[in-house]
Amino acid sequence: MDEVRIIEVKRSIFEDNDRDADKLREECRQSKTFLINLMSSPGAGKTTTLLAVSKALAGRVRLGVMEADIDSAVDAETMLAAGVPAIQIHTGGMCHLDADMTRQGLREFGTEDLDVVVLENVGNLVCPAEFDAGAGKNITILSVPEGHDKPLKYPLMYETCSLLIVNKIDVASYFDFDREKVVAYAKMRNPDIDIIFASAKTGEGIDQIADWIVEKAQEWIR
Amino acid sequence: MDEVRIIEVKRSIFEDNDRDADKLREECRQSKTFLINLMSSPGAGKTTTLLAVSKALAGRVRLGVMEADIDSAVDAETMLAAGVPAIQIHTGGMCHLDADMTRQGLREFGTEDLDVVVLENVGNLVCPAEFDAGAGKNITILSVPEGHDKPLKYPLMYETCSLLIVNKIDVASYFDFDREKVVAYAKMRNPDIDIIFASAKTGEGIDQIADWIVEKAQEWIR
Numbered sequence: 001m002d003e004v005r006i007i008e009v010k011r012s013i014f015e016d017n018d019r020d021a022d023k024l025r026e027e028c029r030q031s032k033t034f035l036i037n038l039m040s041s042p043g044a045g046k047t048t049t050l051l052a053v054s055k056a057l058a059g060r061v062r063l064g065v066m067e068a069d070i071d072s073a074v075d076a077e078t079m080l081a082a083g084v085p086a087i088q089i090h091t092g093g094m095c096h097l098d099a100d101m102t103r104q105g106l107r108e109f110g111t112e113d114l115d116v117v118v119l120e121n122v123g124n125l126v127c128p129a130e131f132d133a134g135a136g137k138n139i140t141i142l143s144v145p146e147g148h149d150k151p152l153k154y155p156l157m158y159e160t161c162s163l164l165i166v167n168k169i170d171v172a173s174y175f176d177f178d179r180e181k182v183v184a185y186a187k188m189r190n191p192d193i194d195i196i197f198a199s200a201k202t203g204e205g206i207d208q209i210a211d212w213i214v215e216k217a218q219e220w221i222r
Numbered sequence: 223m224d225e226v227r228i229i230e231v232k233r234s235i236f237e238d239n240d241r242d243a244d245k246l247r248e249e250c251r252q253s254k255t256f257l258i259n260l261m262s263s264p265g266a267g268k269t270t271t272l273l274a275v276s277k278a279l280a281g282r283v284r285l286g287v288m289e290a291d292i293d294s295a296v297d298a299e300t301m302l303a304a305g306v307p308a309i310q311i312h313t314g315g316m317c318h319l320d321a322d323m324t325r326q327g328l329r330e331f332g333t334e335d336l337d338v339v340v341l342e343n344v345g346n347l348v349c350p351a352e353f354d355a356g357a358g359k360n361i362t363i364l365s366v367p368e369g370h371d372k373p374l375k376y377p378l379m380y381e382t383c384s385l386l387i388v389n390k391i392d393v394a395s396y397f398d399f400d401r402e403k404v405v406a407y408a409k410m411r412n413p414d415i416d417i418i419f420a421s422a423k424t425g426e427g428i429d430q431i432a433d434w435i436v437e438k439a440q441e442w443i444r
Contacts (some may be wrong), residue, residue, distance in 0.1 A: 041265060154292065168367065174396060
């Protein structure tokens with residue numbers, strides 16, 4: 001296994017993160033890199049889902065992953081062990097990445113040979129939603145054990161995402177989780193949000209997620 | 223059911239939150255109020271655990287709950303419906319409470335008739351750990367579905383808490399959750415942390431949590 005490259009990114013010097021995020025989006029369009037910002041609570045299954053999706057994407061797009069965390073490099077190690085190009089970004093205690101921190105990661109990573117780069121943001125439903133990372137699309141994962149009421153409590157996360165993955169659907173019967181309610185609450189926040197029920201364990205929904213990514217990447221690179 | 227009182231707290235004007243938190247701790251000691259700051263990821267089971275613990279505390283301490291959220295009042299409604307004095311604090315989009323926001327909540331709540339006040343912080347493992355809310359003790363909940371690796375990724379949360387509740391232990395067999403590892407990782411961050419395995423659903427560990435709170439409250443009020 002390759003050794004994990006750890007990038008220590010610095011807080012942005014730009015005051016206007018939104019404008020810088022638009023600039024990064026344009027840079028990514030120019031370089032034909034489709035950047036996805038993947039967000040969720042801690043432990044919702046970002047890395048595990050990404051691992052499963054990476055297999056479904058093999059041969060269709062060239063995927064790279066930037067794992068952001070406050071500490072540790074366990075997620076990048078997991079991706080590398082599965083043969084997916086990956087780097088670890090350390091945020092220096094910050095609870096989110098802004099556009100320039102993301103840009104620093106992309107530069108260090110090198111995206112020439114990649115079509116799709118997934119930024120796995122810090123596990124947090126609040127701050128990452130407030131800071132536009134400059135991605136082409138934002139995706140959020142809600143895991144069944146967290147409960148169907150999360151869109152009520154963390155509105156911005158759902159407003160800023162194009163896809164909601166409802167994960168760990170294989171354990172739904174052990175929790176009081178209402179599929180219809182989670183759809184209604186998420187659509188209340190964002191009528192245009194796509195929703196896929198998935199389980200990295202059983203494979204449910206994984207191909208659908210891969211198809212969604214390929215479709216959006218093709219629209220982006222076109 | 224009483225109507226939920228919603229307090230909109232303003233961001234602190236104090237630059238030095240740590241000093242202000244010490245001041246609030248002293249104020250609470252004077253007023254014989256034992257303030258607990260309860261933190262976790264979204265959906266780890268703060269409200270459900272608190273509900274179960276409130277029943278185990280009935281007749282032993284006079285409990286009140288301050289529910290903090292960015293939006294919605296569902297948690298305070300739940301507590302009130304169970305007969306527990308509660309208010310909802312709205313943080314104005316902030317991902318955590320600082321000491322002065324907590325003080326504003328306590329003042330509006332009124333703590334004369336309460337021994338123990340639990341502040342249920344915003345669901346977030348990062349920012350709430352960075353801002354001392356001025357509590358007598360911090361408690362964190364880690365739910366089994368989140369995985370045993372969380373202390374590796376969110377070190378400060380474990381360093382600042384006196385009690386770790388490992389929740390939803392009833393579903394442990396459906397997840398790859400390693401009890402020994404979570405204990406080792408948590409103790410690595412904080413050798414003095416107490417750890418209780420619990421399930422609000424089956425009742426496991428609930429009496430232990432109630433005993434822990436009563437013991438610490440007695441030490442505080444003494």
